[in-house]
Amino acid sequence: MSSPLVQTVVVLGGGSAGLMAALTLKRRIPHLQIRVVRSPDIGIIGVGEGTTAAFPKHFFEYLRLKPQQFYTEAEPTWKLGIKFLWGPKREFYYTFAYEYQHRFPELSRNSGFFYTPETQYAGPISALMAHDKVFPRRADGLPHFHNSHAFHIENHKLVKWLEKVCREFGVEIQDATVRPELGPEGITRLIPENGPPIVGDLYVDASGFRSELLGRALDEPFMSYTDALFCDRAIIGGWSRTDEPIHPYTIAETMDAGWCWQIEHESWINRGYVYCSNFISDDAAREELVRKNPKISNEPRLVKFRSGRYQRFWVKNVVGIGNSAGFVEPLEATALQVICVEASTLADSLVDSLCAPNPSLIKLYNDYNVQAWDDIRDFLAVHYKFNTRLDTPFWRACRSDTQLHNAEFLVEFYRENGPSVVAGAQLLHQSNSFGMDGYLAMLIGQCVPHAKPYSPAPQEQKIWHERLNTWAVEARRAMDVKQALEAIRRPGMKWG
Numbered sequence: 001m002s003s004p005l006v007q008t009v010v011v012l013g014g015g016s017a018g019l020m021a022a023l024t025l026k027r028r029i030p031h032l033q034i035r036v037v038r039s040p041d042i043g044i045i046g047v048g049e050g051t052t053a054a055f056p057k058h059f060f061e062y063l064r065l066k067p068q069q070f071y072t073e074a075e076p077t078w079k080l081g082i083k084f085l086w087g088p089k090r091e092f093y094y095t096f097a098y099e100y101q102h103r104f105p106e107l108s109r110n111s112g113f114f115y116t117p118e119t120q121y122a123g124p125i126s127a128l129m130a131h132d133k134v135f136p137r138r139a140d141g142l143p144h145f146h147n148s149h150a151f152h153i154e155n156h157k158l159v160k161w162l163e164k165v166c167r168e169f170g171v172e173i174q175d176a177t178v179r180p181e182l183g184p185e186g187i188t189r190l191i192p193e194n195g196p197p198i199v200g201d202l203y204v205d206a207s208g209f210r211s212e213l214l215g216r217a218l219d220e221p222f223m224s225y226t227d228a229l230f231c232d233r234a235i236i237g238g239w240s241r242t243d244e245p246i247h248p249y250t251i252a253e254t255m256d257a258g259w260c261w262q263i264e265h266e267s268w269i270n271r272g273y274v275y276c277s278n279f280i281s282d283d284a285a286r287e288e289l290v291r292k293n294p295k296i297s298n299e300p301r302l303v304k305f306r307s308g309r310y311q312r313f314w315v316k317n318v319v320g321i322g323n324s325a326g327f328v329e330p331l332e333a334t335a336l337q338v339i340c341v342e343a344s345t346l347a348d349s350l351v352d353s354l355c356a357p358n359p360s361l362i363k364l365y366n367d368y369n370v371q372a373w374d375d376i377r378d379f380l381a382v383h384y385k386f387n388t389r390l391d392t393p394f395w396r397a398c399r400s401d402t403q404l405h406n407a408e409f410l411v412e413f414y415r416e417n418g419p420s421v422v423a424g425a426q427l428l429h430q431s432n433s434f435g436m437d438g439y440l441a442m443l444i445g446q447c448v449p450h451a452k453p454y455s456p457a458p459q460e461q462k463i464w465h466e467r468l469n470t471w472a473v474e475a476r477r478a479m480d481v482k483q484a485l486e487a488i489r490r491p492g493m494k495w496g
């Protein structure tokens with residue numbers, strides 16, 4: 001039996017997931033007819049402000065969009081990683097670069113073995129972060145962009161930019177609150193309160209936590225992550241920037257019953273406390289957030305969530321993308337990255353199947369995306385299991401009860417062998433988005449003990465310290481976020 005041909009796609013939801021899915025499909029398969037349906041009454045979640053390095057790759061390499069329009073409309077600032085106030089060290093840096101596994105020819109092992117609790121950074125990108133700098137300065141005064149950057153973007157500006165680009169490429173956007181009708185092959189049509197039914201060959205469910213099609217209509221089972229990730233709420237506030245420097249990183253700070261992000265926008269600083277309601281009340285969480293951030297000027301807003309994913313994402317003629325497919329807290333700001341992966345694998349599946357996807361392709365799509373979600377759960381679990389910074393009931397429970405799932409053996413290997421490069425190739429599959437370097441940043445950063453500490457001979461010590469000094473000198477000469485923003489706004493800026 002031949003697979004049905006996909007010619008029209010209906011995307012339910014106009015948040016970042018729906019618009020990113022619509023844009024990705026339209027850009028990759030221009031002949032597809034794509035309509036986004038979004039409810040003006042329900043609105044969008046309106047949070048989601050940090051990205052990973054997958055975001056620029058998706059938009060500027062995979063979709064080949066022009067960065068200039070993005071910078072003008074979405075007004076991002078740059079993020080090189082996360083500064084963790086976590087574990088016994090005062091701070092450590094997680095980057096999107098390859099630093100701990102890097103092996104210099106003149107040293108006997110990779111950098112992870114040379115990093116000590118006193119070391120502030122492990123490579124040029126973490127050195128930039130430690131000096132509050134973002135890009136090296138070119139001779140012409142412009143920033144020398146490197147590939148290890150992501151963005152901080154205010155959610156409403158991102159959505160506005162996405163909407164504009166979607167329309168430019170021919171995506172239709174319709175305002176309507178709809179309910180689905182179900183048949184044996186999946187969704188038959190979406191019924192708006194007013195107006196004719198909306199029909200497609202494929203329905204992308206990007207309806208956020210409501211999961212109208214995948215969760216509610218098709219009743220796909222939800223797989224909870226609560227044995228690894230205990231938090232279920234966030235309270236969010238912020239204040240207008242005055243003279244604070246614009247940090248080129250997100251801060252993740254340990255709190256009594258969870259952790260707090262600090263996200264840097266050009267004129268707004270966004271703080272959010274992610275916590276577990278079994279360990280702290282909403283009022284107490286609000287009080288802790290405001291006490292530790294007395295500059296908060298707005299009324300903090302509460303968001304409830306559950307961590308987990310649906311068993312499958314592509315079921316019959318429905319593909320769930322974004323919060324309607326799954327959710328984990330933004331400790332590594334992975335939601336937009338997951339949307340990029342989901343949208344690009346869907347587009348590639350349709351391209352390769354000549355828009356007639358068959359069951360084996362759909363199974364592969366599901367397996368691939370299940371792995372991407374579970375990888376995030378496992379990586380975040382390592383953040384909770386080993387954070388010894390506070391001795392509160394919440395953190396004691398995290399250290400004793402967090403399940404590491406597929407990261408269990410990797411951690412055991414680390415405990416026995418330290419930051420060995422042998423691990424990278426063997427312990428993680430190729431598409432793991434954090435890679436061994438991400439795991440090493442968290443294990444070394446949190447000072448998880450291992451059985452093979454290395455004491456370099458004086459000659460090697462000297463070479464390593466020369467490296468650290470070189471990175472520090474280069475970082476001091478580099479540009480901060482404010483200078484880089486000014487430079488790209490100067491007339492004559494040439495975008496590569």
Ligand SMILES: Cc1cc2nc3c(=O)[nH]c(=O)nc-3n(C[C@H](O)[C@H](O)[C@H](O)COP(=O)(O)OP(=O)(O)OC[C@H]3O[C@@H](n4cnc5c(N)ncnc54)[C@H](O)[C@@H]3O)c2cc1C
Pocket residue numbers: 012013014015016017018037038039040042043044045046047048049050051176177178179206207208209210212234272303305321322323324330333334335336337
């Ligand atoms: C506290 C918190 C912090 C976060 N921080 C980050 C972060 O730093 N980085 C990151 O990448 N992500 C973050 N996220 C996640 C991020 O917000 C979302 O993953 C992302 O914005 C995608 O949301 P969405 O489009 O799936 O859902 P939504 O924005 O909720 O959009 C749902 C859409 O569906 C529509 N809809 C629903 N039902 C109907 C209906 N019946 N009829 C018509 N339309 C309907 C709505 O109108 C809306 O347009 C965070 C999330 C939370 C909760």
